[in-house]
Amino acid sequence: MLQIENLHASIGGKEILRGVNLEVHAGEVHAIMGPNGSGKSTLAQVLAGRESYDVTGEVLYEGQDLLGLSPEERAAAGVFLAFQYPVEIPGVGNLYFVRTALNSLRRQQGLDELDAIDFLALARERMGLVEMDESFMSRSVNEGFSGGEKKRNEIFQMAVLEPKLAILDETDSGLDIDALRVVAAGVNALRSEGRAMLVITHYQRLLDYIVPDVVHVFADGRIVRSGDKDLALELEQHGYAGLEQGGALTPSAVPAVGATP
Amino acid sequence: MTTTAPTASPRGLAGLEPAPDGHHPAWLGGVRRAGLEWVAEHGFPTLRDEDWRYTRVAPILDVAFEPAVGGVHHRLSSSTIDELAGDLAGARLVFVNGHFAPELSSLATLPEGATVTSLASVLADDAERVEPFLSRPLPPQRHAFTALNVALAEDGAFIQIPPDTTIAAPIHLVFVSAAGASPLVSSPRSVVVVGARSRATIVETYVGSGGVYLTNAVTEVVLEDGAQVEHYKVQDEADTAFHLAALHVRPGRDSTFSTHGLALGAAIARHEVWVRLEAAGADVTINGLYLPEGNQHHDNPTLIEHIAPHCTSRQLYKGVLGGHGRGVFNGHIVVGPDALGSDASQTNKNLLLSDTAEVDTRPRLEILTDDVRCTHGAAVGQLDEEAVFYLRSRGVPHQEARGVLTYAFAGEMLELVRVGPLRSHVESKVAERLRVGGVEVRR
Numbered sequence: 001m002l003q004i005e006n007l008h009a010s011i012g013g014k015e016i017l018r019g020v021n022l023e024v025h026a027g028e029v030h031a032i033m034g035p036n037g038s039g040k041s042t043l044a045q046v047l048a049g050r051e052s053y054d055v056t057g058e059v060l061y062e063g064q065d066l067l068g069l070s071p072e073e074r075a076a077a078g079v080f081l082a083f084q085y086p087v088e089i090p091g092v093g094n095l096y097f098v099r100t101a102l103n104s105l106r107r108q109q110g111l112d113e114l115d116a117i118d119f120l121a122l123a124r125e126r127m128g129l130v131e132m133d134e135s136f137m138s139r140s141v142n143e144g145f146s147g148g149e150k151k152r153n154e155i156f157q158m159a160v161l162e163p164k165l166a167i168l169d170e171t172d173s174g175l176d177i178d179a180l181r182v183v184a185a186g187v188n189a190l191r192s193e194g195r196a197m198l199v200i201t202h203y204q205r206l207l208d209y210i211v212p213d214v215v216h217v218f219a220d221g222r223i224v225r226s227g228d229k230d231l232a233l234e235l236e237q238h239g240y241a242g243l244e245q246g247g248a249l250t251p252s253a254v255p256a257v258g259a260t261p
Numbered sequence: 262m263t264t265t266a267p268t269a270s271p272r273g274l275a276g277l278e279p280a281p282d283g284h285h286p287a288w289l290g291g292v293r294r295a296g297l298e299w300v301a302e303h304g305f306p307t308l309r310d311e312d313w314r315y316t317r318v319a320p321i322l323d324v325a326f327e328p329a330v331g332g333v334h335h336r337l338s339s340s341t342i343d344e345l346a347g348d349l350a351g352a353r354l355v356f357v358n359g360h361f362a363p364e365l366s367s368l369a370t371l372p373e374g375a376t377v378t379s380l381a382s383v384l385a386d387d388a389e390r391v392e393p394f395l396s397r398p399l400p401p402q403r404h405a406f407t408a409l410n411v412a413l414a415e416d417g418a419f420i421q422i423p424p425d426t427t428i429a430a431p432i433h434l435v436f437v438s439a440a441g442a443s444p445l446v447s448s449p450r451s452v453v454v455v456g457a458r459s460r461a462t463i464v465e466t467y468v469g470s471g472g473v474y475l476t477n478a479v480t481e482v483v484l485e486d487g488a489q490v491e492h493y494k495v496q497d498e499a500d501t502a503f504h505l506a507a508l509h510v511r512p513g514r515d516s517t518f519s520t521h522g523l524a525l526g527a528a529i530a531r532h533e534v535w536v537r538l539e540a541a542g543a544d545v546t547i548n549g550l551y552l553p554e555g556n557q558h559h560d561n562p563t564l565i566e567h568i569a570p571h572c573t574s575r576q577l578y579k580g581v582l583g584g585h586g587r588g589v590f591n592g593h594i595v596v597g598p599d600a601l602g603s604d605a606s607q608t609n610k611n612l613l614l615s616d617t618a619e620v621d622t623r624p625r626l627e628i629l630t631d632d633v634r635c636t637h638g639a640a641v642g643q644l645d646e647e648a649v650f651y652l653r654s655r656g657v658p659h660q661e662a663r664g665v666l667t668y669a670f671a672g673e674m675l676e677l678v679r680v681g682p683l684r685s686h687v688e689s690k691v692a693e694r695l696r697v698g699g700v701e702v703r704r
Contacts, residue, residue, distance in 0.1 A: 072658050
């Protein structure tokens with residue numbers, strides 16, 4: 001579904017991604033773990049189409065050149081980014097926002113738009129997935145939401161928009177354990193054969209709830225190690241520094257794309 | 262004092278004279294002469310005048326205006342007015358080129374003792390009734406355009422509501438201008454007097470079908486003790502027109518007044534709000550939304566004078582500026598030495614949609630007492646690119662994302678419009694405008 005080859009990205013002359021290689025198949029959940037500042041979030045932003053980066057390399061999404069598409073075209077093709085810091089939009093109602101988004105996707109996909117009544121029925125059902133109170137729908141997008149409420153709102157949007165490739169950028173940050181459970185349950189409910197997920201996180205604990213098929217360690221702008229879910233536990237025990245000290249992170253030790261140790 | 266002697270073919274505003282009318286009472290002639298003399302003595306404002314430093318009136322002064330005359334207007338019908346100004350379902354007075362058009366107006370059933378009519382008809386039938394409002398010189402003449410209105414005004418609305426009376430439906434004053442080959446000036450003068458403890462909603466709409474014309478309007482609202490008035494003003498003049506208006510408000514003790522202005526049209530528009538808080542305990546709200554684009558210029562001066570104690574004034578103005586549009590917010594608050602316990606706030610927020618749009622925001626506070634709460638704030642910004650990306654990442658196309666965010670910025674002001682049919686009318690006007698301004702709104 002997604003093939004990333006030698007992806008570089010820089011902003012203001014500063015290189016942040018330094019040759020990312022990654023392959024994700026439909027139905028898989030990949031975790032990307034790494035220390036702060038390693039470039040994980042930049043990868044997420046670049047995949048979603050953030051225009052502030054200078055990007056080179058190749059990203060094929062379902063055989064299409066993803067880097068050649070605008071953010072809205074990527075969304076219409078099924079790419080979704082759950083933001084690390086969801087944006088507050090005063091004056092735009094949450095429900096209106098999500099309906100506008102869904103209908104924009106449907107228009108681009110050549111489908112009929114959903115009217116307010118049909119949409120409300122769909123929204124109510126999907127709100128249940130993340131145990132979101134209906135009162136959040138009439139409020140402005142993310143305005144005055146707590147950290148946890150914002151993250152639930154991201155997963156709610158994902159549940160409505162039903163992407164093929166979901167990128168969750170630090171969805172666990174700022175969540176207490178109960179909120180984490182709810183959000184993870186929402187994500188797990190959306191796992192399916194046809195859908196791939198890229199779960200970006202700093203901490204292993206999210207992966208107790210969303211069990212990945214593949215774990216990648218991200219450092220200094222690239223993937224330095226890949227493995228199965230046990231790699232996350234290893235990281236939990238030794239920390240990123242521990243891995244580095246063990247010499248596991250020298251470039252020569254980087255395994256082939258998608259390889260298991 | 263000298264007076265100018267217009268030549269045989271007067272050119273420009275300074276050459277205009279009141280229409281001779283034998284029916285008018287003598288006092289009115291004196292008032293008009295005084296207005297003309299004021300103009301002759303002080304001249305028209307320039308950029309050196311503090312209140313006009315961002316608005317050049319030279320393009321207006323250069324035009325060879327003729328005074329508009331009344332008559333029958335075959336091209337206008339009630340349904341045209343509904344379309345241009347909205348159908349608010351209450352009493353509606355329509356003025357064409359400044360003159361009352363009874364065939365286009367409708368007077369819903371009004372409570373006993375309430376007067377909703379044209380100023381010209383009162384001047385003809387019962388001139389003494391309006392003398393206190395027209396002969397009292399406008400407290401110190403502020404500029405030549407109000408003086409010119411005093412000199413030239415022949416018609417406008419006259420609304421007088423007795424005490425303890427509520428008029429639930431909005432009273433809609435529609436000023437339609439249609440200039441032909443020669444540029445026209447109309448000088449509507451409206452007087453609204455709301456009795457003690459009475460309630461009313463007044464809507465002024467200025468629309469134009471094209472041509473070069475100047476609307477030079479003065480509206481005076483007097484609230485007696487405990488009265489409550491909601492006032493709205495929609496300026497949707499032709500893009501080739503000039504619109505200069507002054508709203509003067511005199512709130513009585515413990516009265517409540519709110520005004521919401523929306524500026525959409527005109528090449529140069531200036532909508533001035535002047536509130537004199539001379540009675541204690543009054544509460545006023547002054548809001549405005551201006552949306553200049555192309556080469557439009559929208560100036561919004563306010564002067565709030567806190568003279569009596571314990572009055573509250575709240576101002577919120579928002580601007581959305583596109584193209585080469587230019588906006589001005591010039592907000593002047595004066596808190597006098599006796600205005601103890603005054604509470605004044607002023608906020609101005611602007612959204613620039615293009616690199617060539619421009620806004621000047623200028624709060625001016627003069628506070629002459631200690632016991633006062635006075636806050637002000639101004640902001641000028643562009644669309645939040647983070648929010649634009651957020652919408653796009655959800656599939657909303659770029660232009661539409663900008664439109665949604667721009668509309669959201671303006672929408673806060675539209676939500677404050679409490680007259681349902683008026684809100685729908687202005688919402689669609691603003692949505693239409695934002696599409697023209699380079700953004701698209703799907704509603």
